[in-house]
Amino acid sequence: MHGTRKRLILFARSPKPGRVKTRLIPALGAEGAAALHRRLVLRTLRTTNTACQNAEVELEVRFAGGSEDQMRHWLGISGMCRPQSEGDLGQRMAGAFEDSFRGGARSTVIIGSDCPGLTPGLLAAAFDRLSESPATFGPANDGGYYLIGLNRMVPELFRGIAWGTETVLADSLRALAKAGLKPALLDTLDDLDRPEDLPAWQRTMEREDAGLGRVSVIVPALNEAEHIARTLEAAQRGRPHELIVVDGGSTDETRALAVQAGANVLSSPPGRSCQMNTGAARATGNALVFLHADTLLPANWAQVVSESLRRPAVVAGAFRFRIAGDFAGKWIVESTTNLRSRWFQQPYGDQALFLRRSLFEELGGFADLPIMEDYEFVRRLRRHGRVITLAESILTSGRRWRSLGVFRTTLTNKLVVGGYHLGVSPRKLAGFYRGPKTIK
DSSP, X not given: OTTOOEEEEEEEEOOOTTTSSGGGHHHHHHHHHHHHHHHHHHHHHHHHHHHHHHHTOEEEEEEESSOHHHHHHHHTOOSEEEEOOSSSHHHHHHHHHHHHHHTTOSEEEEEOSOOTTOOHHHHHHHHHHTXXXXXXXXXXXXXXXXXXXXXXXXXXXXXXXXTTSTTHHHHHHHHHHHTTOOOEEOOOBOOOOSGGGHHHHHHHHHHHHHOTTOEEEEEEXXXXXXXXXXXXXXXXXXXOSEEEEEESOOSSSHHHHHHHTTOEEEEOOSSHHHHHHHHHHHOOSSEEEEOOTXXXXXXXXXXXXXXXXXXXXXXXXXXXXXXXXXOTTHHHHHHHHHHHHHHSOOOOGGGOEEEEHHHHHHHTSSOSOSSOHHHHHHXXXXXXXXXXXXXXXXXXXXXXXXHHOHHHHHHHHHHHHHHHHTTOOHHHHHXXXXXXXXXX
8 A cells, every 4th residue: 555544445346237236126126226326336436536536545446246357347447446355244344444454554444335425525524533533433324334434453343243234333333332442423324225215316316417517528538649639629618517538548648638628637448438437437527428539529519418418308419420521432421320320329439429427327337348339338328218419510530431441441330330230259340440550
């Protein structure tokens, strides 16, 4: 840990239907409960990211189920991520605390993802309390706790506790009293575990979805110095809530130019799906726009995005497709792309996909694919409502069509889509699409 004094540990479970939020399955179904879990985890992750930035706290994710690669891709995290220990909840928390203190932490806080009322201020207060008290708890109304913090190991807290019952906090306080220790208590909050907790959560979701004027633009980029400044300048004209560039390891001036343009620049392993998930995990707007680094948004883009997402039947959308520059066959590419996008509700990523953040989180973001991540994601979106194509146009670079030619580029695209439906490995499809030399 290299001398870091504070560590915040988020306990998160892989969102497998039937394995998470099981008490809510009778009300929501297995997939509905998993969708709720996905959103709660990502909501908590945003809260922890803010708290860690504000207070110089190191974040660690401890996961159960799934693999480290799966969790990193879903959550868009590049920091510490490791599996939880074996055993019951007490044993797993004890293992996390022991590892943290062995690593040099002076104070450690563990939270779950079931408490939508958790704020960065409460997390900061927890660490403040640990400067004066050996332990701190965030009590939950169901008799448990949503947060536990220690400034030294207290083994008694993790033995003989009836985990999952309404006596967890009371039993923990008695264990501390027997050890002669007095804890500090934070505000009492509601957990979201039972069907009777859902109405309050529904009201929270309605408030957030009503604020669709807060739009976050997410731009995955890799060596895009030639285009990034113009792309961000066009996006800034719409006055977004925030502009996030997720750099996949550029060796040119992409990062510096993005900072100059006023973007918040994050780092991620290369790959659009991973980069876009990373940006979405840090985004605080209630609507998301995923924008390619060589694509220009129209001047009124923010207004039409917000207005479109307020339409009840619309779950997502994209812009009409236009290509910059002139080359033979350009009108054919534009016409067929827009026809497919409108009639089949299947826009691609270079049309600037947009949707509510809540739905993005419930769906689990972009799949871990080296290609076709936008195609696969839009197919999932269509199961939830209409995916519209706006009359307003984006303007995307024509570099691939000019370099390879319209016929070769179109044929390659069709073969990749066909191969995807036939079950060809996405890795092989990506290699075929990009060829021996990547088009810049």
